[in-house]
Amino acid sequence: MQSLEKHDYSSELGASLARPGGSIDKHLMNRKQRRAMRRRAGEPSFGSAANAALTETIAELYQAAVARHRAGALVEAERGYRDILVRLPAHAETHTMLGAVLMARGRTDEAIRHFQHVIALKPARRSAYEDLGRACLAAGRLKTAIAAVSHAFALGETAETKALFAQCVREARFTADDGRIRKLMLRALSEGWARPRDLAGACISLLKLDPVVNDWIARANSTWPARLPAPELLGSLLVPMSRDRLFGHLLELTPITDVGLERLLTNVRFAMLTTAAADDARDEGMLGFYCAVARHCFINQYVFSLTPAEADQAQRLRASFERALASGSRCSEFQLAIVAAYFPLHALSNAPLLLGGSWPQCVRALLVQQVEEPADERRFAATLPVLTSIEGAVSATVRRQYEENPYPRWVCAAPPGDPIVLNDRRPDQAFDVLFAGCGTGQSTVEFARQTPAARVLAIDLSVASLGYAQRMARRYNLANVEFGQADITRLAAIGRQFDYIDACGVLHHLADPWDGWRTLLSLLRPSGSMLVGLYSRLARGAIVEARRLIADRGYRPIPEDIRRCREDIMAADDGSALQSVIQWNDFFATSECRDLLFHVREQQTTLREIRAFLAANHVQFSGFMLDAPTLQRFVGRFPEPAALTDLDCWEDFEIQEPSTFAAMYQFWIQKPAVPSD
Numbered sequence: 001m002q003s004l005e006k007h008d009y010s011s012e013l014g015a016s017l018a019r020p021g022g023s024i025d026k027h028l029m030n031r032k033q034r035r036a037m038r039r040r041a042g043e044p045s046f047g048s049a050a051n052a053a054l055t056e057t058i059a060e061l062y063q064a065a066v067a068r069h070r071a072g073a074l075v076e077a078e079r080g081y082r083d084i085l086v087r088l089p090a091h092a093e094t095h096t097m098l099g100a101v102l103m104a105r106g107r108t109d110e111a112i113r114h115f116q117h118v119i120a121l122k123p124a125r126r127s128a129y130e131d132l133g134r135a136c137l138a139a140g141r142l143k144t145a146i147a148a149v150s151h152a153f154a155l156g157e158t159a160e161t162k163a164l165f166a167q168c169v170r171e172a173r174f175t176a177d178d179g180r181i182r183k184l185m186l187r188a189l190s191e192g193w194a195r196p197r198d199l200a201g202a203c204i205s206l207l208k209l210d211p212v213v214n215d216w217i218a219r220a221n222s223t224w225p226a227r228l229p230a231p232e233l234l235g236s237l238l239v240p241m242s243r244d245r246l247f248g249h250l251l252e253l254t255p256i257t258d259v260g261l262e263r264l265l266t267n268v269r270f271a272m273l274t275t276a277a278a279d280d281a282r283d284e285g286m287l288g289f290y291c292a293v294a295r296h297c298f299i300n301q302y303v304f305s306l307t308p309a310e311a312d313q314a315q316r317l318r319a320s321f322e323r324a325l326a327s328g329s330r331c332s333e334f335q336l337a338i339v340a341a342y343f344p345l346h347a348l349s350n351a352p353l354l355l356g357g358s359w360p361q362c363v364r365a366l367l368v369q370q371v372e373e374p375a376d377e378r379r380f381a382a383t384l385p386v387l388t389s390i391e392g393a394v395s396a397t398v399r400r401q402y403e404e405n406p407y408p409r410w411v412c413a414a415p416p417g418d419p420i421v422l423n424d425r426r427p428d429q430a431f432d433v434l435f436a437g438c439g440t441g442q443s444t445v446e447f448a449r450q451t452p453a454a455r456v457l458a459i460d461l462s463v464a465s466l467g468y469a470q471r472m473a474r475r476y477n478l479a480n481v482e483f484g485q486a487d488i489t490r491l492a493a494i495g496r497q498f499d500y501i502d503a504c505g506v507l508h509h510l511a512d513p514w515d516g517w518r519t520l521l522s523l524l525r526p527s528g529s530m531l532v533g534l535y536s537r538l539a540r541g542a543i544v545e546a547r548r549l550i551a552d553r554g555y556r557p558i559p560e561d562i563r564r565c566r567e568d569i570m571a572a573d574d575g576s577a578l579q580s581v582i583q584w585n586d587f588f589a590t591s592e593c594r595d596l597l598f599h600v601r602e603q604q605t606t607l608r609e610i611r612a613f614l615a616a617n618h619v620q621f622s623g624f625m626l627d628a629p630t631l632q633r634f635v636g637r638f639p640e641p642a643a644l645t646d647l648d649c650w651e652d653f654e655i656q657e658p659s660t661f662a663a664m665y666q667f668w669i670q671k672p673a674v675p676s677d
Contacts, residue, residue, distance in 0.1 A: 058088055066097065072641065074101050092121045092128075099131060106635030108139040126155040133164055138628040142172045150180065163417065166194035169202040171627075174209065182206050182246060189249045195414045195442075196253035197585060203250050204258045212240060217260040220267050225305065225567070230271035238268065242289035251296040252365075253411050255303075255588040259570055262588065266304040269293060269341050273310065276317050276338050287333055288362040294340035298370055299409055301590035302342065305563055314342040322349045333363050345370035373471060380474075381467030384483060388490035390461060394511035395487050397600045401557070402439070402462035405591035409468075410442045413476065416450040422500055423527055428453050431499040435459070436488050436520055437506025441469025447502070448473070448481040457496070459486040488516050497525045504533035504666060509601050514613055521617060527673045529622070536661040537604035538654060545577040546597050557598040559590055566593060584662075607654060607665070611647040614669065621645050622668035630660060 065080030081098035084091055095114040102111035115132040122128055129152035136145035145168045152161050166188055174181060185206060189199050208214050216237050219228060241247055256262050272290060297304065306314075321339050324331050326349065336345075336354070345351055351371050359367065390399060419427040430453050435444045438458035448456050458481060460466050466483045473481050486494070488506060503520055510516040513534070524530055549568060555561040566587065572578035586592035614621055623645055626634075634653055635644070643649040654660050 058084055058091065061087075062091075062094060065094075069097060069101060074104055074641070077101050078105070090121055092118045092125075095121070096128070096131060099135065103135060103138065103632075104635075104641075106632055106639050108135055108632050108636075111135045112139065112141075124155060126152045126158075126161070129155070130161060130164055133168060134628070137164075137168050138632040140629045142168060146172060146181070150184070153184070159415065159417075162188070162191075162193040163415070166198060167628075170194070170198045172202045173205040174202065175205075177206060177209060186246045186249065189246065189253065192412055192415055196250075196411060197255075197257075198414075200250065200254050200257050200585075203246060204256065204261060207244070207247055207250075207261070208258075210240075210244075212237065213264075217264050220263040221260055224263055225307070227270050227307075227310075228267045230274040233267060233271045234275065238271070238286065238289065239283070241268075242283070242285045248289065248292045251292040253299075255300040255585075255592075256296070257585050257588045259582060262304065265293065265296070269297065269304060270310055272338050272341060273313055273317065276335055284360070287337065287360060290334060290337035290341070291362040291366045294337045294366055295369055297341045298344055299411065300588060301405070301409065302344075302559065303563065303566070303588065303590045303593065305567060306342075314339075318343055318348070325350050325353055331357070333360065336363060337366065340366055340370055344374070346374040376471045376474075377464070377467035379467075380470040381463040384463055384466050384470070384485055387459060387484040387486040387494050390485075390487045391490065392487075392511060394509075394601050395461060395489065398509050399461035401594065401600055402460070403464045405594050406440050406462060406465040406468050407591045407595045408440060408442070408586075409589065409591060410440060410472075413442065413446045413449065413472070416446070418450075419453065420447070420451045422529060430455060432497065432525075433457070434496075434498040434501045434520075434523065436491070436501060436503045437461075437509070438466070438469055438483070438502075439505065440465050441472055441483070443502065443504065444469060444481060445472050445476055445478065448478045449476055452480055454480060454500075456481040457498075458483050459488075459491070461485065461487060488519060492519055492522055496523065498523055499525050499528045501528070501530040504531050505664075507532065508535045508603050508605075508664075509599065510603075511601070513603055513605070517613065518617065521619065521671065524671050526671055528671050530619075530669050530671075531625070531666065532669060533664045533666045534610065535602060535604045535664050536654070537606050538658050539660070539662045540604055542577045542580040543597065546581050549578065550597060555598075557594050557600075562590055562593055562598065565597065605665075607647050607651040610665065614647075618672060620670045620672065621647060622670050624650065625666040625668070626660070630657075633657070 061080060061084050065077050065084065068074075068080060069077035078098065078101045081094050081101065084094045085098070088094075095117045099111040099114035099118075102108070102114065112132065112135045115128060115135055118125065118128040119132060129148045133145045133148035133152065136142070136148060146165070149161065149165045149168055153165070165184060169185065169188070185199065185203055188194065189196060189203060193199075208217065216228075216233070250256070256265060272293065317335065318339050321331065321335055331354070339345070339348070345354065345367065348354075352375075354367055354371055390396065421427055422431050425431060433447070433451075433454045433456045435447070435456065435458040438444045438460050439462075441458060444456060444458040448454065458466075458469060460469075460483075463485055466485060470483050473483070488510065501520055501524055503517070507513040507516050517532070520530065546565075546569060549555075550565055553565075553568070555565045569578050569581050569587075581587060581597070584596055586596040611621075634650075637653065637656075638644075638646070638649045
């Protein structure tokens, strides 16, 4: 699935195709290390002077090949590694490094064979399975990649192994499982090996392997929009669903990005509503499931379809609950969860009274999400510094959108990776960072966690978004990030300079993206780097088609019309441009769907226009941020290393594969060390 989310800063800043499992510097050796290398390689030790000379020669050749590799002389490095393997075919380290060179040159299938040689030679070496997993991932062989990483887990767990597993399953859709993958997926989700959204598709495919769940999805689709019989649904489905830990965690962490499962959950919510008056002496696990559904609806901003009769029934239940709360009467735990599945609890009259009661843990977690945390966000928003004025009609309308719908609503950050090193600085060397248009702060928080030496300023038009971002920064105890309200078009007035600027999701929402980009460049220090995001005109045809539908039917950017628009799109004929909109993850939450389809200002561009801007402003294009399979396809078509930063080559590639930049163009640029005349 495509996603419009910003960069995940838990991954390395930049793509390195030549890296099998770490820096090649670790392969530069002294004599003692060479002897250890020979032992690891399983070389025969005959004790003769001839064999001693051979092993010393191999070590010298290896050292020379690695030095060429490190210098970027890949052809010469490959020749050197192959020369070693002619002399000593069982040299595991050389197979590893040759595999890395072949990956860098886009010859993934050959690289895979060499990594398989390493496994045959060293079956207990965890890193060999990791290397194979990365290569298979780049080749799009997800099943083999996941199997390789699963073997690596059996040999020992590391943070890198967990991150690699999460990478492998991001695009995976399972058709079978013997239980081992489900266990790993549950751990990945509950232990936070990646952003929950990145794991959602694979988790959903596992849930749909359950024949009972799959049958109910088919029934929900066949009768839609009519609702399924509530007693039957509750009796045969909710009990097993309530005991599924993977499903429960998924509901509490991220929107469900599947139409059939969304329709089933819409039916489940309605079934909960129809039994709201029933006796509460139900299974405790069922209460936890009700709360999970409510938390899920809050995360997706109540995007589920709602019939007029259902809406009226939900309003009556809310009013009844509010009367009981005001009078001090006992409030039903199940009714609380059902109300929260239709309305955010902080919007109820006397909502703070809910915090004083004694509740089960699942209800307490629901109250934290829907009452305590929104109160924290409002408090933080009220104290944010205002760094610039906000001027112009476009800035005012964009601000209004994100005050009403902060984007996106996220629950937890990806784990931090190695500290980001900027322009050859030491990892502990401080540098100044600007996040321009930080939204609710997911990328900002992940960057600040990963790079504690950075001094981060994050700005946005929307104080509601900034309040959310501040709350999440406090959650992760971040002391190196500050938030402020500001308009990028006025940002030069703050009088600050930055070594790195993230402008990944903001320029295309300005009245003049190019002028805004020039403003940010004026704040970037010489030799500084910037991450830029812009929408591709070629890749967003389906979005343009959806906006035509919105205009034709007069839909407004309000929850009721967003829900109706989504129903129209889901009902579109198979193969139509509208159907492809469903492939965007942003389709499955109200604020994100508004950002995707109803945005008050979106401008699209082309690589040709980007190239002209970079040339006119004397900045260097440093490369795109893309997934490994796409990079490998590009390298296979344009094998010269210089092609990776050649926008003419990328323009040709995009014409052949128009969906390459469906999310957006995301790329790095660097300002020259000395300003051009």
